[in-house]
Amino acid sequence: DQQVKQNSPSLSVQEGRISILNCDYTNSMFDYFLWYKKYPAEGPTFLISISSIKDKNEDGRFTVFLNKSAKHLSLHIVPSQPGDSAVYFCAASASFSGGYNKLIFGAGTRLAVHP
Amino acid sequence: DAGVTQSPTHLIKTRGQQVTLRCSPKSGHDTVSWYQQALGQGPQFIFQYYEEEERQRGNFPDRFSGHQFPNYSSELNVNALLLGDSALYLCASNGGGSEKLFFGSGTQLSVL
Numbered sequence: 001d002q003q004v005k006q007n008s009p010s011l012s013v014q015e016g017r018i019s020i021l022n023c024d025y026t027n028s029m030f031d032y033f034l035w036y037k038k039y040p041a042e043g044p045t046f047l048i049s050i051s052s053i054k055d056k057n058e059d060g061r062f063t064v065f066l067n068k069s070a071k072h073l074s075l076h077i078v079p080s081q082p083g084d085s086a087v088y089f090c091a092a093s094a095s096f097s098g099g100y101n102k103l104i105f106g107a108g109t110r111l112a113v114h115p
Numbered sequence: 116d117a118g119v120t121q122s123p124t125h126l127i128k129t130r131g132q133q134v135t136l137r138c139s140p141k142s143g144h145d146t147v148s149w150y151q152q153a154l155g156q157g158p159q160f161i162f163q164y165y166e167e168e169e170r171q172r173g174n175f176p177d178r179f180s181g182h183q184f185p186n187y188s189s190e191l192n193v194n195a196l197l198l199g200d201s202a203l204y205l206c207a208s209n210g211g212g213s214e215k216l217f218f219g220s221g222t223q224l225s226v227l
Contacts, residue, residue, distance in 0.1 A: 004157075032214050043119070043205055043218030044158070089157050093214060102148070102171050103216060105157030 003027045004092050006106035013113050019077040021109050023090030026071065030092040034103065035064060035075050038087045047088075048075070080113045087111070117142060119219035121206050127225045128196050136191040136222045140208030146170075147189040148216065149181060150205040158205055164189050193224075201226045 005024045013019045023033075031052040036044035050057040050064045050073070057064050063076045077084055087110050091103040120139045128134050140147050146165045150158035160173035164183035183189045187208075193200055203223050207216040 006157075034215070036218075041220065043207075043220045046215050046217070049215065091157075102160050102163060102173070103158075104160070105150075107155065107157045 002107075003030075004090055004104050004106040006088075006090055006109050008109050009107070010110045010112070013080045013111065015082055015113055015115050016079045019075075019080045019084065019111055019113065021075040021077075021088050021090075021111065023073045023075075023106055024071060025073075025092050027092070027094065027104075028071070029094040030104075031095055032093045033064070033066060033073050034091045034093075035062075036089045036091060036105075037084075038089065038108070044089055077111075080111075082113050082115065085111055085113050119144075119206055119208050119217050121204075121219035121222050123222060124220065125223045125225075127227060129227050130196055130198060132196050132226075133192065133194045134196060134224060136193075136204050136206075136224070137188070138190070138206030138208075138219060139188045140206075140210075141217045144208035144210035144217070145187050146209050147183055147187065148207045148209075149189070149191045150207065150218075151175075152203040152205055152221070154202070161191070196226045198226050200224065 034049040035047040037047050038044045048062045066073045087108045089108045090106040122137045148163040149161040152158040162172040163170045167183045178194045180192045203221045205221045206219045
């Protein structure tokens, strides 16, 4: 039972354009969402997060949007840079169950930003 | 400030053997979680340790066990290794009630 889904395994974007990575979830009890970036031979690195009480969070070039009714979130990267090429994981957690910091991850989307 | 460190970086074992992976959390962090990442998939939660006790556990068999020491470092033990245990094992730490996990670079385990 995949509770967090990233349906696009890969995405290719031109440098300077917008990258949009999507994530869907099924568990309505999730109340905190995070995006992680992973380079080869490194562990995932935290990028940005959003609480379920918000619908948008922005940090520099990165913005996360949350649509609770659709159980959907997206990560926007503007402008995209070659250094953004990595695998991006969406993750969710539910604080109610004592699920403190137990993150459920999607399968990831490989982003390639080309010149 | 050292981040999360894991050892070894790579390990090759044969079926039926036992393995121990080690993790030191980021300075100031008291909670350690372990994740398994199979090829082409996202990390899957194995268990979490806090105050030297297992606080939560994912859907993994009892062959997977762990320990947390008074200095907050942790070990992951896997007994009776199966081919399907081949994966990248990630350790993550957090503290102070933050939801944000910091990950180590992982241990790549290959079971032959």
